[in-house]
Amino acid sequence: MAHSFSRPRKSVVLTLLMAGLVVYSLAPLWWLLVSSTKTQEALADSFGLWPAGPFALFDNIAEVLTYQDGVFVRWFGNTVVYVVAGAGGATLLATLGGYGLAKYRFRGRSAVFATVIGAVAVPGAALAVPTFLMFSELGLTNTMWSVILPTLVSPFGLYLMWVFATEAIPTELLEAARVDGAGEWRTFFTISLRLLAPGIVTVALFAIVATWNNYFLPLIMLSDRNLFPLAIGLASWNADATGVGATPVFHLVITGSVLTILPIVAAFLLLQRYWQSGLSAGGVKG
Amino acid sequence: MVAFAFAFLAPVLYSLYLSLFRNQLMGGNQFVGLENYSAAFTDPKFWDGAGRVLLFLVVQVPIMLAVALAAALVIDSGRLFGKRFTRIALFVPYAVPGVVAVLMWGFLYGDRIGLVGWINEAAGSQLLAPFSKEWMLVAIGNIVTWEFAGYNMLILYSALRTVPGELYEAAAIDGAGQWRVIRAVKLPALRGALVIATIFSIIGSFQLFNEPNILKVLAPTLISSSYTPNMYAYNLSFLGQQVNYAATVAIIMGVLTAAIAYVVQLRGTRKDS
Numbered sequence: 001m002a003h004s005f006s007r008p009r010k011s012v013v014l015t016l017l018m019a020g021l022v023v024y025s026l027a028p029l030w031w032l033l034v035s036s037t038k039t040q041e042a043l044a045d046s047f048g049l050w051p052a053g054p055f056a057l058f059d060n061i062a063e064v065l066t067y068q069d070g071v072f073v074r075w076f077g078n079t080v081v082y083v084v085a086g087a088g089g090a091t092l093l094a095t096l097g098g099y100g101l102a103k104y105r106f107r108g109r110s111a112v113f114a115t116v117i118g119a120v121a122v123p124g125a126a127l128a129v130p131t132f133l134m135f136s137e138l139g140l141t142n143t144m145w146s147v148i149l150p151t152l153v154s155p156f157g158l159y160l161m162w163v164f165a166t167e168a169i170p171t172e173l174l175e176a177a178r179v180d181g182a183g184e185w186r187t188f189f190t191i192s193l194r195l196l197a198p199g200i201v202t203v204a205l206f207a208i209v210a211t212w213n214n215y216f217l218p219l220i221m222l223s224d225r226n227l228f229p230l231a232i233g234l235a236s237w238n239a240d241a242t243g244v245g246a247t248p249v250f251h252l253v254i255t256g257s258v259l260t261i262l263p264i265v266a267a268f269l270l271l272q273r274y275w276q277s278g279l280s281a282g283g284v285k286g
Numbered sequence: 287m288v289a290f291a292f293a294f295l296a297p298v299l300y301s302l303y304l305s306l307f308r309n310q311l312m313g314g315n316q317f318v319g320l321e322n323y324s325a326a327f328t329d330p331k332f333w334d335g336a337g338r339v340l341l342f343l344v345v346q347v348p349i350m351l352a353v354a355l356a357a358a359l360v361i362d363s364g365r366l367f368g369k370r371f372t373r374i375a376l377f378v379p380y381a382v383p384g385v386v387a388v389l390m391w392g393f394l395y396g397d398r399i400g401l402v403g404w405i406n407e408a409a410g411s412q413l414l415a416p417f418s419k420e421w422m423l424v425a426i427g428n429i430v431t432w433e434f435a436g437y438n439m440l441i442l443y444s445a446l447r448t449v450p451g452e453l454y455e456a457a458a459i460d461g462a463g464q465w466r467v468i469r470a471v472k473l474p475a476l477r478g479a480l481v482i483a484t485i486f487s488i489i490g491s492f493q494l495f496n497e498p499n500i501l502k503v504l505a506p507t508l509i510s511s512s513y514t515p516n517m518y519a520y521n522l523s524f525l526g527q528q529v530n531y532a533a534t535v536a537i538i539m540g541v542l543t544a545a546i547a548y549v550v551q552l553r554g555t556r557k558d559s
Contacts, residue, residue: 011365018360021353022375025436029378032390129519129536130301133529137300213383215496220524231385238389239503254393257386268381269374 029261036060036255060255067252072259074226075233079212081144082229086151087207094154094203098161099192103174116155116162132220146221147229151211157203164199165192201274205267212264230260298540304533322534331512332535336542338423339514343491346427351483353431354438355476359468361439362446373443376436384433388500391429396504422508426497434490438483445479446472485547492543495520515539 037057064072101112131150132141140146169192177187193200215231222228228236238253305322326332360366361373379387449471457467495516502509511525512518515535523532 009365010367012367014360014363014365015367018357018366018372021357022372025376025379025432028387028390028394028432029382031394032386035393129523129532130298130304133304133523133533134300209381213385215383215385215500216520220520231383234389235385235500235503238392238500250393253389257389260386261382264383265378265381268377272374 032254032258032261036251036258039251057255060251061259064252064256064259067249071225072230072233072256075228075230076259078144078227079229079231082147082151082214082218083208083211085144086148087204087211089148089152090154090157090207090211091200091204093152094157094161094207095196095200097158098163098199099165099169099188099196101158101162102165103169103171103192116158128217128220131217135221141221142223142227144227147214147218147227150217151207151214154203154207154210157207160203160206161196161199164202165196168195168199198274201271205271205274208267209264230256234260301533301537304530305537306530322531323538325531326534326538331518332515332538335512335515335518336539339491339494342423342427342494343488346430347484347487347491349427350431350435351438351480351487353435354483355442355480357435357439358442358446358476359472361443362472363464373440377440378436379433380437380440382433384496385500387433388429388497391425391432392501392504395425419508422501422505426494426501429497430490430494434487438487441483442476442479445476449475481551485550488546488550489543492516492539492546 037055037060039059101109101116128150132146135141135146135149140149173191174187177191182190212229213231214229215235218227218229218232219235222232225233225236234253234256237249237256240249306320357372357376361369366372382390453471454467457471462470493516494514498509498513499517499520502513511521516539519532519535519539522528522535
């Protein structure tokens with residue numbers, strides 16, 4: 001829209017170049033999808049990018065869901081718990097925190113700002129080992145809490161919400177509401193929340209992806225297979241499949257991967273409109 | 287806010303505390319001052335890993351960002367058929383869980399069921415060998431690029447969308463060609479977003495863990511337990527029981543990362559003011 005006035009000529013060369021990139025992005029996923037329809041035998045001796053052998057997708061899915069007493073279903077459930085509690089909580093905290101930082105003046109505000117920026121620069125993974133050491137001291141390791149609690153803190157989400165709230169909510173609007181006698185909570189819920197919605201969806205979506213895909217944190221925190229999220233579970237199947245005395249379950253790893261990807265990709269595609277506007281708002285300042 | 291500072295600061299302080307002690311076989315934890323740090327600075331395994339991520343950073347980050355930047359500019363130029371589809375297609379890999387991405391590429395790299403085996407067969411030679419000493423890091427770089435190029439493209443593209451239309455109109459009136467518009471209007475508008483993307487990519491490189499750790503299963507002889515500093519810290523604390531030393535390594539890497547991110551931030555924003 002920014003420059004629709006000129007409407008440039010379409011370029012075949014550029015399109016072909018980008019098509020190359022698109023193929024690079026999608027080909028591995030296509031391979032994964034195709035492979036999930038193959039039996040173990042067909043996997044080994046057919047060309048990867050084309051279906052071959054009997055169509056085994058549904059057999060594979062059934063086997064994934066029942067393998068090792070249906071542990072995959074359990075992992076799926078765990079992941080949902082981590083996502084709802086962890087990412088949901090992180091979004092809530094980031095929203096309240098970002099809003100508070102953007103719209104209220106208080107003592108030590110710049111110190112908080114410096115801390116948040118510093119926290120963004122030192123990512124979660126660097127903290128994971130120290131956090132583990134601390135949690136093991138507190139006896140929290142190998143519980144669901146050990147994954148949920150660190151997830152709750154999202155410096156990046158806070159930063160994004162902060163920038164977004166500064167841009168999206170005119171301070172005059174809040175002042176007008178206060179003059180009209182609306183309490184702070186009421187102002188927040190009736191005015192601010194609505195204006196913040198695209199930002200919230202963005203932060204939530206990225207928190208969900210981060211939690212859904214988290215590998216390092218649960219890997220160090222959990223040793224009980226029954227508490228694993230999907231990512232760790234799949235990696236452990238893969239390790240089973242390749243180690244010494246392996247039970248080759250490649251078709252399960254592949255089909256399980258497809259099942260793991262689907263919900264998150266679907267969420268991104270469905271919520272496109274929201275997070276894209278949220279991102280560009282964050283980019284104004286960023 | 288208090289909770290936030292606590293949850294973030296507490297682990298840092300605790301690991302600082304830990305890094306000053308050493309666990310003796312007898313006598314429990316003993317205060318050893320900075321001994322762990324001097325040990326780390328002379329530890330070849332640590333430097334080996336640190337050097338590797340630095341090499342990775344110097345090569346992979348520019349390539350990935352160049353691809354992302356080019357893609358963002360092309361998509362924004364409006365000279366593309368299927369612009370919307372391209373944008374989404376490039377972004378999709380980001381939504382794929384890192385573990386799945388690595389497993390998938392691990393399979394693709396494999397001789398047995400992967401594409402690499404097929405390509406080698408078609409070429410009649412060992413054309414590609416991702417699981418070799420020379421190519422392992424490249425193979426990892428490819429996975430990381432695949433995962434994050436589209437994400438960075440989207441960040442840059444979003445920043446481009448905020449350029450006001452009048453600027454383009456003014457440029458068109460001045461008779462500026464496409465390359466000039468890119469140089470004079472688009473790149474300056476992108477600086478902030480580029481700095482952010484660079485910083486996050488640098489952080490990501492320093493924290494490299496998932497990809498090598500999962501690929502280790504497939505290539506145990508190529509990827510040692512100290513392949514990257516993060517893997518080293520992880521293996522020290524979980525397999526070696528050297529918690530204090532692990533905390534030291536984690537802190538050194540944290541400080542190093544923050545320092546480099548800070549320098550990039552300074553350099554990137556200096557010209558603004």
